Amino acid sequence: MSLPIPRPGIMEIAPYVPGESGAPGFATPAKLSSNESALGPSPKAMEAYRALAADLHRYPDGSASALRKALGTHYGLDPDRLVCGAGSDELIGLLVRAYAGPGDEVLFSQHGFLMYRLASLACGATPLTAPEKDLRADVDAILARVTPRTKIVFLANPNNPTGTFLPSSEVKRLHEALPPHVVFVIDAAYAEYVVRNDYSPGVELVDHPRANAVMLRTFSKIHGLAGLRLGWGYFPAGIADVINRSRGPFNVGAPSLAAGIAALADVAHTDRARAHNDVWRPWLEKELAALGLGITPSVGNFILMRFAKGPAQSKAAEAFVKGKGVILRAVGAYGLADCLRVTVGTEAECRQTVAALGEFLKAHG
């Protein structure tokens, strides 16, 4: 008997393992494993979401025109070159499927976001990585690995799970040195958290006449709408056309579109989320470093911590703090088995995390 077999590449995919969400014995654990917003969604976004309930029999606006118009106004971008997706994950998948296939290479940095690998394998393309320096993408190492078969270069800026970023001058240098046939994807999922003069989410590169750079954004992080699956991208006209042809006609649900518009308009809520992060990320970095953990300075809403005694100690710490109701993210799949990632939570969650890790290191340091 012969069974159906999938295309080559599919069975090489180790399914994405989301951040854990439960800790036995704790009804409401400190879930700091998925970089969700400490402040939750905007009350106005919740209201817009609820208001959609009576219209759930209607198909959504397949062109997301109201949200694209709102994004265009908010960011000063041409709505015709914006495309919305069910999370930026969907847009990552659509880009890879449209531009790469068997025999093609998709390139990203060593500890780059895992979805780039998964999406590449899913369409039979070959994912390749370039080594990083001090847990930061290395432009020269990426350029050295570009071949005639390279179809896409992904750069998460800032990167998850390292929390590091490349200054705009370096991103520009990378863009300029890439062959024009390569799609350069700047994944700026955490852009709203970055408060640095030398950072740019990449709009100016998308507008460059070479027309091969794209910028991806999401409502999952600072806007606190991860559960709704809503992302967007800013594209050169030609690439927007390709993504619009290949996406599902109703790829974003109506409640997501409505909540997204309300979240974008609630600037005060976004500002509060950023201000919270500006206080508690440095606090966490300082406290965790004081415990003896190796901290990589982050510009996002999460921190990577390294355990001096390696993977076994990191694994033990993850289990120990879970027993105290704190859920951290193991990052072995990123080649960082000696590290854990923690999301900046509420004040109480941050304090709980430091106390639990302190207790662990006292007993097992």
Ligand SMILES: *Cc1c(COP(=O)(O)O)cnc(C)c1O
């Ligand atoms: C969280 C994240 C995303 C996006 O996720 P969606 O929820 O699919 O929008 C994209 N890139 C990076 C680097 C992320 O950390």
